[in-house]
Amino acid sequence: MDFQTFLQQLVNGASLGSMYALIAIGYTMVYGVLRLINFAHGDLMMVGAFMTLIISELGLPFEASVLIAIIITALVGILTDKIAYKPLRDAPKISLLITAIGISFFLENLFTVVFGGIPRAFKAPEYLTKIFHLGEVYLPISVIIIPTVTLLVLAIVLWILYKTKYGMAIRALAFDINTVRLMGINADRIIMIVFIIGSSLAAIGGIFYAISYPSIDPLMGIIVGLKAFAAAVLGGIGSVGGAVIGGFILGFTEIFVVASFPELGGYKDAFAFFFLILVLLFKPTGIMGQDLERGRF
Amino acid sequence: MLKVEDLEVKYGVISALRGINLNVKAGSIVTLIGANGAGKTSTLNAIVNSVKKSGKVIFNGNNISKLKTDKIVKSGLCLVPEGRKIFINLTVHENLKMGAFNNSENFDELSHKVYERFPRLKQKINQMGGTLSGGEQQMLAIGRALMGEPRMLMLDEPSLGLAPKIIGEVFEIITELKEDIPILLVEQNAFAALQIADYGYVLENGEISLEDEAKNLLGNDAVRAKYLGG
Numbered sequence: 001m002d003f004q005t006f007l008q009q010l011v012n013g014a015s016l017g018s019m020y021a022l023i024a025i026g027y028t029m030v031y032g033v034l035r036l037i038n039f040a041h042g043d044l045m046m047v048g049a050f051m052t053l054i055i056s057e058l059g060l061p062f063e064a065s066v067l068i069a070i071i072i073t074a075l076v077g078i079l080t081d082k083i084a085y086k087p088l089r090d091a092p093k094i095s096l097l098i099t100a101i102g103i104s105f106f107l108e109n110l111f112t113v114v115f116g117g118i119p120r121a122f123k124a125p126e127y128l129t130k131i132f133h134l135g136e137v138y139l140p141i142s143v144i145i146i147p148t149v150t151l152l153v154l155a156i157v158l159w160i161l162y163k164t165k166y167g168m169a170i171r172a173l174a175f176d177i178n179t180v181r182l183m184g185i186n187a188d189r190i191i192m193i194v195f196i197i198g199s200s201l202a203a204i205g206g207i208f209y210a211i212s213y214p215s216i217d218p219l220m221g222i223i224v225g226l227k228a229f230a231a232a233v234l235g236g237i238g239s240v241g242g243a244v245i246g247g248f249i250l251g252f253t254e255i256f257v258v259a260s261f262p263e264l265g266g267y268k269d270a271f272a273f274f275f276l277i278l279v280l281l282f283k284p285t286g287i288m289g290q291d292l293e294r295g296r297f
Numbered sequence: 298m299l300k301v302e303d304l305e306v307k308y309g310v311i312s313a314l315r316g317i318n319l320n321v322k323a324g325s326i327v328t329l330i331g332a333n334g335a336g337k338t339s340t341l342n343a344i345v346n347s348v349k350k351s352g353k354v355i356f357n358g359n360n361i362s363k364l365k366t367d368k369i370v371k372s373g374l375c376l377v378p379e380g381r382k383i384f385i386n387l388t389v390h391e392n393l394k395m396g397a398f399n400n401s402e403n404f405d406e407l408s409h410k411v412y413e414r415f416p417r418l419k420q421k422i423n424q425m426g427g428t429l430s431g432g433e434q435q436m437l438a439i440g441r442a443l444m445g446e447p448r449m450l451m452l453d454e455p456s457l458g459l460a461p462k463i464i465g466e467v468f469e470i471i472t473e474l475k476e477d478i479p480i481l482l483v484e485q486n487a488f489a490a491l492q493i494a495d496y497g498y499v500l501e502n503g504e505i506s507l508e509d510e511a512k513n514l515l516g517n518d519a520v521r522a523k524y525l526g527g
Contacts (some may be wrong), residue, residue, distance in 0.1 A: 030440075168391050171384070171385045172387060172395050174381060175385060178366075178378075178382075179378060179384070180395075181347065181365075181366040181367045182347075182370055182378060183396055183445070184371040184445055185399075186365050188369070277480045290301050
């Protein structure tokens with residue numbers, strides 16, 4: 001692999017990794033407060049991408065559609081918590097997990113029924129897909145924008161978690177929900193904030209995904225969601241920084257393995273799960289993960 | 298200040314509390330003593346509604362029986378839970394911030410007071426809660442509770458797992474507090490608790506078997522035999 005190709009793959013990897021990272025943050029934060037692997041989370045990226053497409057088809061400008069789609073996705077996240085998860089706060093965790101899988105099926109099928117299962121073309125505005133050359137390297141503008149926005153979003157999330165009292169309450173929730181209530185804090189409201197953050201990031205990730213791979217369908221969230229989940233576990237579930245690192249590792253590996261061994265291209269989806277198995281075998285707490293019971297962000 | 302009537306708690310088919318009555322007056326320390334499993338912690342958890350219960354809880358003239366835990370705490374009735382439950386993944390300072398969640402505007406003044414009262418916490422202001430010793434954690438737990446400016450404090454086994462010297466310090470602080478904040482103190486360490494309390498209840502198998510002025514309980518033969526080691 002010559003240097004140019006290397007650079008080319010590096011940017012591609014950063015861009016793909018960013019999408020995994022954005023979605024993985026939601027997995028890890030919800031896990032932190034509820035001890036729940038929210039399997040419906042991957043489908044929220046589909047909701048984000050789909051709503052952007054539908055709303056822009058209604059005639060609104062792309063930027064406005066993105067904003068509205070993020071808000072709708074956040075609302076879907078809040079509603080799943082209020083309707084499906086909240087009644088199960090004191091139930092065994094396995095009931096919560098099964099409910100999450102149910103919500104995932106529900107969202108996939110709801111969108112299939114309403115919008116049809118045929119993949120649709122996602123039209124991003126030209127300024128996002130324009131390609132410029134840097135020497136021999138071809139760069140669509142999106143591969144610059146995507147990692148930049150991701151790092152910006154990460155900075156905002158970390159700022160919320162460590163500098164605001166709501167973020168502290170989110171971290172405190174990772175320790176114990178009853179003690180948080182004893183502080184006079186409405187724990188359900190804090191959990192709602194987590195769902196707002198996680199769902200909005202999933203929507204952003206989904207929109208980025210649709211810009212880079214401009215064909216979307218109601219089942220697009222399944223495989224990307226699972227990979228983002230693998231990224232969250234790889235980085236250490238419960239750790240926001242870990243989720244980002246895990247996302248980037250997966251993104252880079254996927255791109256580089258396919259670039260170096262094109263004959264393995266058909267297996268590219270398998271790498272994430274190969275990593276997942278390795279992590280679970282040798283370091284179940286992941287790269288940044290603390291002891292699960294200490295659940296530190 | 299706090300009046301509990303006919304409080305009952307059931308875990309499945311097992312009755313943990315079978316209808317108890319308690320009364321805590323302003324400016325006093327009331328203690329609830331009893332053996333392991335007598336229902337002491339259940340009583341406190343039922344008062345703040347973190348377990349299912351039946352019965353009536355009146356705080357400051359308001360019926361708080363149906364309020365959610367966070368609303369009860371917001372109304373000024375604060376519980377320092379058994380095992381202290383310090384947020385081990387938050388720093389000492391952040392733990393205090395959590396205590397002042399609904400009282401942020403007074404944070405600076407109140408945290409200053411807490412650090413004055415517990416100088417040892419001031420030295421560890423940026424350490425994780427999990428790195429503190431048991432005694433320091435208990436002080437932090439009390440300090441954290443004070444950050445919400447509670448009207449009444451309930452302490453669950455503050456002496457649990459502490460060295461005798463530290464227990465003395467903690468109990469001294471509790472005595473200082475009672476002037477401003479009435480206290481309901483749950484203790485297995487009956488002797489220490491009765492010494493600083495004004496009034497005491499003895500809990501046995503989910504029922505109040507005895508209640509009296511603390512000094513009378515200290516002299517009571519049955520109590521001495523059972524809880525004070527003869």
